[in-house]
Structure formats: structure tokens, C-alpha cells
Amino acid sequence: MAVRLFSEPFDPWSLVREREQELPMEKLGAASVFVGRMRDFNDAQDIRGMFLEHYPGMTERELERIVAEAEFRWPSITCEVAHRVGSIDPADTLVLVAVWSAHRVAARDACAEILERLKHEAPFWKRERLSDGSERWVEKNTPGR
């Protein structure tokens, strides 16, 4: 299991490549990768930037718990989860969820489950900066299912 928080921009594809160099790829027939990026629009308004607040300590514990519970449910999977915190610009990667498995169903289902649980359970809060310089807290995520 690997769970990481980044306070600076990170390249999700580099993390995937680096992890694959350590994994027995001849055993892992499937990889499911979700990359979430910051949009420059939300609720019909232009967004210039964002601050992503978190709860140091609990955020890491929650991500580790979510991944551990997925590994219990789908014992064959290997996971890499990364999330940005702090000041973020449009197009920056916010979240990476990568899941490898022998077969496609476990990889695909575990990736979706980890992402949805992260969005509803991991303590992160988005505050958007609008084009007029004002700021607003995001009240809820867009529905996932």
C-alpha cells in the first residue's frame, strides 16, 4: 500500500511508472487508473485557483484505512493513492488512484470504490478563488453514481 500527500505539483504518470518498476507486472493483467485534475470552472463560474485544506494525521489515516479495506475486499489488488493539498492551479492533478490486479474486475471495481470513499470520507475541503478575487468553500462534491 502506498498513500501520499503532496504540497507541490506531482506527475501521476511518473508515480504509476515508478510503482510498476517494483511490481511483478507479469502477474498483473489489469491496471485501472483514475486521475482527477482541477477544472477552471465550477457551478457556471470561472475558477482561478483553489486551496485544499486537510486534517494532518487524520487525512493520511483515512486514506490508509480506505485502501486497507479495499485490499481486504479484493485481496489480489495493489494500490497507489496520491492527493494534493495546499494552493492549487487549474490543470494541476488533485488525485491519483491506481489499482493493479491479475484481472480487470477487481482493478476496475476497487479503483471506483476507493475514489468514491475518498471523496465522501477523507478529510479534505476545497476553497475556490473566483475571477473577481472572492473566495468560496465548495459545499459538496458532484454526485459520483
Added chain:
Amino acid sequence: MTINVQYFARLREDLGRDGDQVAATEGIDTVADLWRHLHREAPPPRLMVAVNQSHARLDSAIADGDEVAFFPPVTGG
């Protein structure tokens, strides 16, 4: 001994502080008791809570030395 209370995001801004220290006294048995003791009103709707950095409920028990966090719905990912 005390209970260490933390606030996050919009709740922290609305309250104007990061947290509170509460002396553990009789009558504060649950998270909801703690909120009423601090804020003199019922917990607001959609409030989330963690005790010792794990998700909890308003009726969760609290004890001396606990870290209790209150926060709005999470919006990561």
C-alpha cells in the same frame, strides 16, 4: 486533563478560531454534549465529527484527553 477540540474549513472561519480546550467535567459524555457545552445550541445539520482522528457520531462517547474535531462535509478528490 482536557478535551482538545479542533475546527476545520468553513466551520473554523465561521467560529473565528482553530479550536477550544475544554476541561473534562461531568455532563460531557458524548460529542453532542461537548458541542452544546461549547456553543450553547444544538449541533448544526450535516456537521461531521472525528474522535481521535477517526470518524465518529454525535452520540459517540468521549473521554478525558480525547481529540475531537468538528468539520463540514468533506470535498476532496
